[in-house]
Amino acid sequence: MIKFRKNIWEFANPNNFLSIANKIIPFFLILTIITLSLGLVWGLFFTPEDYRQGSSVKIIFVHVPTAFLAINIYFMMLLASIIWLIRRHHVSLIAAKSAALIGLIMTLSAVLTGAIWGKPIWGTYWAWDPRLTSFAILLMFYLGYLSIWQTMKFSDKIGDLSSWLCIVGSIFALLSRYAVFFWDQGLHQGPSLSLDKEENIDNVFYFPLIICIIGFVLLFLTLLLIRIKTEIQKRKINILLNARDG
Amino acid sequence: MNLIGSSLSCKRDGKLIFSDLSFKIKSGDVCFIKGPNGSGKSTLLRLLAGFIKVWTGKISLNNEDITNRNDIIYNNFFYIGHSNSLKNYLTVKQQIDFWEGISEKKYNFEADSFNLKRILNRRIYECSEGQKRRVGLSRLSIDNKKVLLLDEPTTSLDIENVSRLKNYLKDHQKKGGIAIVASHEAFISSNNQDIILTLNPPKNRERDPFI
Amino acid sequence: MKLSFHLLKYELLFALANKGILLSTSFFIILILIVGIGFGQIGESSEKTLLAIIWIAISLSSLLSIKTMFQEDFDDGTLDLYILSNTSIETIIFIKSIVHWITTNLPIITLIPLISFPLGITIYHSILICFVMLLSTPALSFISTIGAALTLGEKGGNLLISIFILPTFLPIIIFGMKISLLITNSTYDIMAHLILFALSLICIAITPFITSLIIKIHYT
Numbered sequence: 001m002i003k004f005r006k007n008i009w010e011f012a013n014p015n016n017f018l019s020i021a022n023k024i025i026p027f028f029l030i031l032t033i034i035t036l037s038l039g040l041v042w043g044l045f046f047t048p049e050d051y052r053q054g055s056s057v058k059i060i061f062v063h064v065p066t067a068f069l070a071i072n073i074y075f076m077m078l079l080a081s082i083i084w085l086i087r088r089h090h091v092s093l094i095a096a097k098s099a100a101l102i103g104l105i106m107t108l109s110a111v112l113t114g115a116i117w118g119k120p121i122w123g124t125y126w127a128w129d130p131r132l133t134s135f136a137i138l139l140m141f142y143l144g145y146l147s148i149w150q151t152m153k154f155s156d157k158i159g160d161l162s163s164w165l166c167i168v169g170s171i172f173a174l175l176s177r178y179a180v181f182f183w184d185q186g187l188h189q190g191p192s193l194s195l196d197k198e199e200n201i202d203n204v205f206y207f208p209l210i211i212c213i214i215g216f217v218l219l220f221l222t223l224l225l226i227r228i229k230t231e232i233q234k235r236k237i238n239i240l241l242n243a244r245d246g
Numbered sequence: 247m248n249l250i251g252s253s254l255s256c257k258r259d260g261k262l263i264f265s266d267l268s269f270k271i272k273s274g275d276v277c278f279i280k281g282p283n284g285s286g287k288s289t290l291l292r293l294l295a296g297f298i299k300v301w302t303g304k305i306s307l308n309n310e311d312i313t314n315r316n317d318i319i320y321n322n323f324f325y326i327g328h329s330n331s332l333k334n335y336l337t338v339k340q341q342i343d344f345w346e347g348i349s350e351k352k353y354n355f356e357a358d359s360f361n362l363k364r365i366l367n368r369r370i371y372e373c374s375e376g377q378k379r380r381v382g383l384s385r386l387s388i389d390n391k392k393v394l395l396l397d398e399p400t401t402s403l404d405i406e407n408v409s410r411l412k413n414y415l416k417d418h419q420k421k422g423g424i425a426i427v428a429s430h431e432a433f434i435s436s437n438n439q440d441i442i443l444t445l446n447p448p449k450n451r452e453r454d455p456f457i
Numbered sequence: 458m459k460l461s462f463h464l465l466k467y468e469l470l471f472a473l474a475n476k477g478i479l480l481s482t483s484f485f486i487i488l489i490l491i492v493g494i495g496f497g498q499i500g501e502s503s504e505k506t507l508l509a510i511i512w513i514a515i516s517l518s519s520l521l522s523i524k525t526m527f528q529e530d531f532d533d534g535t536l537d538l539y540i541l542s543n544t545s546i547e548t549i550i551f552i553k554s555i556v557h558w559i560t561t562n563l564p565i566i567t568l569i570p571l572i573s574f575p576l577g578i579t580i581y582h583s584i585l586i587c588f589v590m591l592l593s594t595p596a597l598s599f600i601s602t603i604g605a606a607l608t609l610g611e612k613g614g615n616l617l618i619s620i621f622i623l624p625t626f627l628p629i630i631i632f633g634m635k636i637s638l639l640i641t642n643s644t645y646d647i648m649a650h651l652i653l654f655a656l657s658l659i660c661i662a663i664t665p666f667i668t669s670l671i672i673k674i675h676y677t
Contacts, residue, residue, distance in 0.1 A: 014455055015455075015456075090455055137624065140623075144621045144624060147621075148607070148617070148621070151611070152611065157674060161607050161671065164607070164667065164670065165607060168603055168667060169624070169625070172624065172627065172628065173624075175627075175628040176624070176627040179627065179632055182632075182649075183631075183635055235456045236456050236457065239456055240457075258677075295541065296541070297540065297676045298676070298677055299677060320542075325537070325541060327534055327537060328534075329532070329533055329534030329537075331534035331538050332533060333533065333535070335474040336470075336474075340470075344463075345538075347467070348460065348463070348464070348538065348539075348542045348544075349542065349543075350459075350460065
């Protein structure tokens with residue numbers, strides 16, 4: 001059992017985090033497999049075909065969750081970077097670093113599934129539509145953030161720099177997004193899910209989609225936990241090697 | 247005037263450089279910092295100059311707490327590091343004019359403590375290393391601050407110019423200033439009044455959060 | 458104020474001594490010519506492509522000499538001196554960005570009427586485009602200081618600066634290109650001009666503070 005802890009910041013100690021992560025990773029893994037397979041099987045095989053889009057509409061069960069994650073992972077990185085800058089918890093920094101690659105892959109898969117979906121519906125794989133352009137912009141900022149970690153050695157200084165890069169990146173990603181939307185609204189359909197009930201997609205698609213999104217979020221969390229665990233162990237090995245050498 | 251540091255420690259990039267360092271310097275004192283390479287001599291000077299934040303401990307000047315108070319530090323402390331802060335393509339005169347403008351004070355050409363009159367019109371890249379160091383040190387007599395922090399000031403100076411620097415520091419002592427010098431060779435240590443500060447690596451290393 | 462003018466004078470002197478003005482202008486001309494010749498070979502050269510190339514060339518050439526902006530001062534210790542002086546580091550970043558704009562973007566902007574006239578844009582339109590650039594390119598110089606600060610002390614940081622900073626130029630480039638395209642069609646969208654100017658001013662207002670925070674990281 002996980003013991004009751006005084007406050008949430010104790011998870012920020014790498015060792016506490018590691019012991020908890022070891023316990024909950026299998027649990028998350030099983031939950032991910034159950035939700036994802038339930039959502040995908042329901043979505044892909046037990047939903048009717050759309051009267052206009054035919055069976056190609058079913059890619060929505062991969063496209064929407066990955067797009068949702070692509071944006072929200074960047075947001076999570078921003079939060080983690082700010083927490084690192086203010087409270088200087090190493091796990092927070094490592095979480096931002098580990099999330100970046102998953103975010104990049106989510107962005108790529110959202111773009112790819114979008115392209116596959118776009119071909120039969122719009123007749124083109126790619127168009128310079130504002131929503132597609134904002135994903136291209138997101139991709140660039142993910143690449144920038146990843147490249148700072150690729151070229152420089154892990155240290156607190158690089159942590160600070162990458163956090164600032166993430167903050168600056170989010171400001172300008174947002175500005176670019178509004179700059180793109182300023183000129184036209186594009187041919188992309190409106191958001192699939194919104195709080196306004198009138199605009200939502202049909203109930204038949206709604207519930208499997210929600211389950212798919214939960215499944216993908218769980219997948220992200222599992223991958224993130226595993227990557228953070230690896231990163232912490234890598235740092236431990238480095239410190240031990242340095243202690244042995246010098 | 248007195249400068250007191252009590253149980254100072256400094257952390258750089260997550261590592262403890264030195265810890266539990268205490269000193270007490272009165273006006274007219276010259277303090278030498280000694281220690282092996284990598285023991286944090288330069289770091290201590292940069293800490294006193296206000297570049298690096300104090301991790302624990304307290305620095306006080308004239309019984310006033312100035313820990314991390316950069317406004318007071320900038321007005322009283324003067325720092326010269328390893329580098330001479332020179333621009334290769336300027337002449338010595340232009341370089342001095344540049345510094346005069348920044349500190350809004352003038353270099354005293356009558357006293358000319360660093361013997362620059364003869365090389366005024368020379369470009370910096372034409373100067374020898376020793377001449378460059380002299381130009382770099384001339385900032386001392388432009389600013390005239392009370393506390394001098396010198397990092398290896400004698401590098402590439404010949405004997406004559408080392409004695410010029412000594413004379414300058416003696417004048418500074420007489421005026422009641424303080425000088426803190428990091429140096430491999432104790433270059434004024436002839437009189438016993440000088441304070442010698444020895445830096446040792448921290449004994450009980452702080453536990454890394456990852457171990 | 459007197460100190461700021463003193464710094465401005467010397468920063469200009471440093472920038473001119475580095476020959477950055479010559480390099481970035483030559484780079485701009487070469488880039489425009491190469492793309493022009495390339496399009497000439499495939500027989501496809503329109504105002505649209507020319508406008509896009511001008512905007513991309515100006516943003517690339519403003520990144521050319523950015524690496525030396527703080528790196529030189531960091532290496533020779535002048536940055537130490539600036540930090541310990543009575544001016545705030547933000548003022549120095551502000552002055553450096555203005556000097557960078559004067560020495561890289563301003564000469565290029567004055568060249569634009571000369572380049573665009575033979576390629577089919579009327580003098581009147583190209584002067585209007587220059588005016589739009591005068592409003593918006595200072596922001597490019599100010600934003601690129603962030604990249605210079607991020608890669609301080611990093612060898613071969615030039616490529617990294619491009620990776621970090623080119624995406625952040627996007628809002629300015631999108632608005633700039635769209636407005637220039639509208640100008641060549643003799644339509645004037647005042648709202649877009651105002652938004653571009655506002656974006657530029659926002660960048661000028663916030664980047665010195667962000668850059669100074671990043672520079673301080675290298676000192677702690």
